[in-house]
Amino acid sequence: MQAYLGVDVGSVSTNLVVIDDDGNVLVDLYLRTQGQPIQAVQEGMKQVEEAIKGKKIEICGVGTTGSARTLSGVIVGADTVKNEITAHAVAASHLVPDVQTVLEIGGQDSKIIILRDGIVVDFAMNTVCAAGTGSFLDHQAARLNIPIEDFGGLALQSEASVRIAGRCSVFAESDMIHKQQMGHPTPDIIAGLCDALVRNYLNNVGKGKEILAPVVFQGGVAANVGIRAAFEKALGLKIIVPDYFKVMGAIGAALLAKATVKEKGETNFRGFVVSDLEYQASSFECQGCPNLCEIVNISVDDKVLARWGGRCGKWDTLSKTG
Amino acid sequence: MKISFPYMGTSHIVVSYLFEKLGFEVIYPPTPSKRTLSLGVQYAPEFACLPFKIVLGTYLEVVEKGAEILITSGGCGPCRAGYYGELHKRILHDLGYPVEMIVIEPPLVEPLDFLRKLHKIVKPKGIFNLLHYGRIALEKLKALDVVESTLHELRPLALDKQQINQAYIEGLELIRQADSVKEVIEAKKAALEMLESVPADHTFKPLRIGLIGEIYVVLEPAANHDIERLLGERGAYVHRSIFLANWTRDNVLAHGEKDIRAMAIPYLNQMVGGHGQNSVGEVVRYAEEGFDGVIQLAPFTCIPEIVAKSIMPAVSRDKNIPVMTLFLDEQTGQAGIETRIEAFLDLLWQKRKKQEAS
Structure with missing residues (x-):
C-alpha cells in the first residue's frame, strides 16, 4: 500500500504519522522532543518502522513541519518542508472539510487560523510572549503536583472559578499563588487559570478575528477538557476536537508530501536507515562581519549534510568547506 | 569636532558624506550587531522600544570611539521617540560621556530652532559649502532609493539570490564613493546595470507586498530580521512605504505626508504619534494599488503601531487585503519570523490562485 509520512517536530513534542492514499491515519506517534530534535526524529522513525513492519506499507513521500522542520527535513529527506500554520490548516480542512476557524495551542506557541471556502484567509500567532501555551500549563500542573492529564478534569469540578490575571505567565503564577494562600480550592483555581488562558488567547492571538463555526481545536492543549469548556463558554460555540488533535501538524505535513x-x-x-545514522550538529559564530551569524552544521560521518544560520549566504554552499 | 549619528538602513552613506564635507571628523556608526543590542538593552529603560535600545547601543559604540557630537532627527508628534534624543543624552551624560546632542526638528515646524542648530552644524565651513554638498547628498539619497527599489523589483525574479544581493552591495559602494552630482548619477546608472545584469526570470509574477510600520524597524534590517531579503528570496516583491528621500523631504525638511494621512481618515481621523496614522493610510493605498498583502512592522510596546494594528481588521475586511503584524523585540532567533512569513506567503498565493480561477 502506498503511504505518506508526516513529521512535526515542535518545542515540546515530536509527532509522526503515516497516512494512506485516501488520507486515513495508519500510524500516529506522539513523543517528547526534550530539547533533542535529532534523537526524537530518529526514535520516532524507529517506532514507525516497527509499527508498519510486515504490513506491506511503502512510504512514497515524506513531509516535515514544526519549528525544527528544516533540521528534520534534512534528516529524513523531506519532499516538502512547510510551516506549521499551513500544515495545521491543511489537516483541519481535510478532517473537517467546512472548517472556518482553527484554534491551535501547542507547547510554545498558539495560533488561530481563519479559513473560508477551504482556504486560509487570515491567521495570527503569538509573537514575543508565550503566556497561555502548553508549557505554562505543564509548569503549573507540576507546581501543584497534579498530572497534566488530570489537570483539565479538575477544572470541570469547579463551581466557582477564581479570577486569575492571564496576560503574562509570570504574573499569572503570582496571582495563582496569592489565591491559593487565601484558601481557594484547587479546582476553582485551575478553572480560573483555564478561563484566564482562553481570555488571553482570544484577546491577544484572536484579536479582531471573525471566529465562525465550525471551530476546530487542536494541538496538545486540546487534550485539556478544562480549556475546551472555557473556549465553549467564551465563544458560545461548539468546539470540535478531532480524534488526532495531537498530531494534526504531522497529518498536514503528510498530506502536503x-x-x-x-x-x-x-x-x-x-x-528508515536514518534512525541508525550518527548525526552530529555543531555550530560556530562567523566572524566575517558584524552580524556574527550563528552557523549550524549538520553532518553524518564528518560529511556536512546541511548548514544554515547565515544571513549572507556564504555558508550555504557546502562545497566550500566540504 | 568628532560627530556621529544613528545607523538606519543605508542613510549612513549620505549622512557621513555630508558631515565630512562640512568639516567634521565623522565617527562611523557600526552596523547594529549583537553587541549594539546588548549595550542598548543594558542601559535603556526596560520598557523602552527596540529602536531606542539599538540607537542607544550605537551611541555607546561611537562615544567609545570618541564621538563628541551626536546628531539625530526628532520624532513626529506624541510618540516616545520624540523625547528619545533627550533621554539618550541624559543616559550618556550619566554614564560619563559629555556628548552634545543635536536633535533636528522639521524647519517648517520649528524654524528658529532649526536655524540655531543649522548654524552650529555649518559653522566650520559656511553655508555655501552646505548648499553645494547638500545638493550632492540629496542626489545620493535619491540614487540609493532608486537602486534599492530596483533591487526589490528584481530580487524575486533573480535566479541566484546571492548574486543579486552581492551586486547591490557593490552598487552601494559606488554611490558611496561618488563625489559630485555627475558622479552620483553615473554611479546610480552603473549600480542599476549591475542589478539588471543578474540573470532573472522575467515571466515570473511575484507576490506584491507593502511593508509599513514604525520607521526604524522598517528601514533597519538589523531590527527586522532583514525581512525584505527574506521576502525577496521567497519570491515576493516588497514595496516599502518609507524611503529615505521622501522621508527626508516630509519629515526632516517639512511636515508632509498629508495625502497618506487623508487616506487614513475614514478609519483614524487624528495623529496618534509616530507612524500610526500613516500605517493605516498606507494599507488603504496598497489595497487600491492592487497589492496582494501588507506586512506591518512594529516595535514591541509601540503605542502608535498598537493603535494602528487594532484598526487593521476593519481596513483589511473593507479593502479585501490581508495584513500581518509582526512585533519586534530583542529576540534574534529568526525561525519564528520565517514561519510567519512563509505562512503569510502561502495565504497570499492561495488567494491569488482563487482570484485567477474565478
Whole structure:
C-alpha cells in the first residue's frame, strides 16, 4: 500500500504519522522532543518502522513541519518542508472539510487560523510572549503536583472559578499563588487559570478575528477538557476536537508530501536507515562581519549534510568547506 | 569636532558624506550587531522600544570611539521617540560621556530652532559649502532609493539570490564613493546595470507586498530580521512605504505626508504619534494599488503601531487585503519570523490562485 509520512517536530513534542492514499491515519506517534530534535526524529522513525513492519506499507513521500522542520527535513529527506500554520490548516480542512476557524495551542506557541471556502484567509500567532501555551500549563500542573492529564478534569469540578490575571505567565503564577494562600480550592483555581488562558488567547492571538463555526481545536492543549469548556463558554460555540488533535501538524505535513510527490513523481525519502545514522550538529559564530551569524552544521560521518544560520549566504554552499 | 549619528538602513552613506564635507571628523556608526543590542538593552529603560535600545547601543559604540557630537532627527508628534534624543543624552551624560546632542526638528515646524542648530552644524565651513554638498547628498539619497527599489523589483525574479544581493552591495559602494552630482548619477546608472545584469526570470509574477510600520524597524534590517531579503528570496516583491528621500523631504525638511494621512481618515481621523496614522493610510493605498498583502512592522510596546494594528481588521475586511503584524523585540532567533512569513506567503498565493480561477 502506498503511504505518506508526516513529521512535526515542535518545542515540546515530536509527532509522526503515516497516512494512506485516501488520507486515513495508519500510524500516529506522539513523543517528547526534550530539547533533542535529532534523537526524537530518529526514535520516532524507529517506532514507525516497527509499527508498519510486515504490513506491506511503502512510504512514497515524506513531509516535515514544526519549528525544527528544516533540521528534520534534512534528516529524513523531506519532499516538502512547510510551516506549521499551513500544515495545521491543511489537516483541519481535510478532517473537517467546512472548517472556518482553527484554534491551535501547542507547547510554545498558539495560533488561530481563519479559513473560508477551504482556504486560509487570515491567521495570527503569538509573537514575543508565550503566556497561555502548553508549557505554562505543564509548569503549573507540576507546581501543584497534579498530572497534566488530570489537570483539565479538575477544572470541570469547579463551581466557582477564581479570577486569575492571564496576560503574562509570570504574573499569572503570582496571582495563582496569592489565591491559593487565601484558601481557594484547587479546582476553582485551575478553572480560573483555564478561563484566564482562553481570555488571553482570544484577546491577544484572536484579536479582531471573525471566529465562525465550525471551530476546530487542536494541538496538545486540546487534550485539556478544562480549556475546551472555557473556549465553549467564551465563544458560545461548539468546539470540535478531532480524534488526532495531537498530531494534526504531522497529518498536514503528510498530506502536503502526498500532493508534492504526486506532482513530481518521486520521493527524496532517505529510508528508515536514518534512525541508525550518527548525526552530529555543531555550530560556530562567523566572524566575517558584524552580524556574527550563528552557523549550524549538520553532518553524518564528518560529511556536512546541511548548514544554515547565515544571513549572507556564504555558508550555504557546502562545497566550500566540504 | 568628532560627530556621529544613528545607523538606519543605508542613510549612513549620505549622512557621513555630508558631515565630512562640512568639516567634521565623522565617527562611523557600526552596523547594529549583537553587541549594539546588548549595550542598548543594558542601559535603556526596560520598557523602552527596540529602536531606542539599538540607537542607544550605537551611541555607546561611537562615544567609545570618541564621538563628541551626536546628531539625530526628532520624532513626529506624541510618540516616545520624540523625547528619545533627550533621554539618550541624559543616559550618556550619566554614564560619563559629555556628548552634545543635536536633535533636528522639521524647519517648517520649528524654524528658529532649526536655524540655531543649522548654524552650529555649518559653522566650520559656511553655508555655501552646505548648499553645494547638500545638493550632492540629496542626489545620493535619491540614487540609493532608486537602486534599492530596483533591487526589490528584481530580487524575486533573480535566479541566484546571492548574486543579486552581492551586486547591490557593490552598487552601494559606488554611490558611496561618488563625489559630485555627475558622479552620483553615473554611479546610480552603473549600480542599476549591475542589478539588471543578474540573470532573472522575467515571466515570473511575484507576490506584491507593502511593508509599513514604525520607521526604524522598517528601514533597519538589523531590527527586522532583514525581512525584505527574506521576502525577496521567497519570491515576493516588497514595496516599502518609507524611503529615505521622501522621508527626508516630509519629515526632516517639512511636515508632509498629508495625502497618506487623508487616506487614513475614514478609519483614524487624528495623529496618534509616530507612524500610526500613516500605517493605516498606507494599507488603504496598497489595497487600491492592487497589492496582494501588507506586512506591518512594529516595535514591541509601540503605542502608535498598537493603535494602528487594532484598526487593521476593519481596513483589511473593507479593502479585501490581508495584513500581518509582526512585533519586534530583542529576540534574534529568526525561525519564528520565517514561519510567519512563509505562512503569510502561502495565504497570499492561495488567494491569488482563487482570484485567477474565478
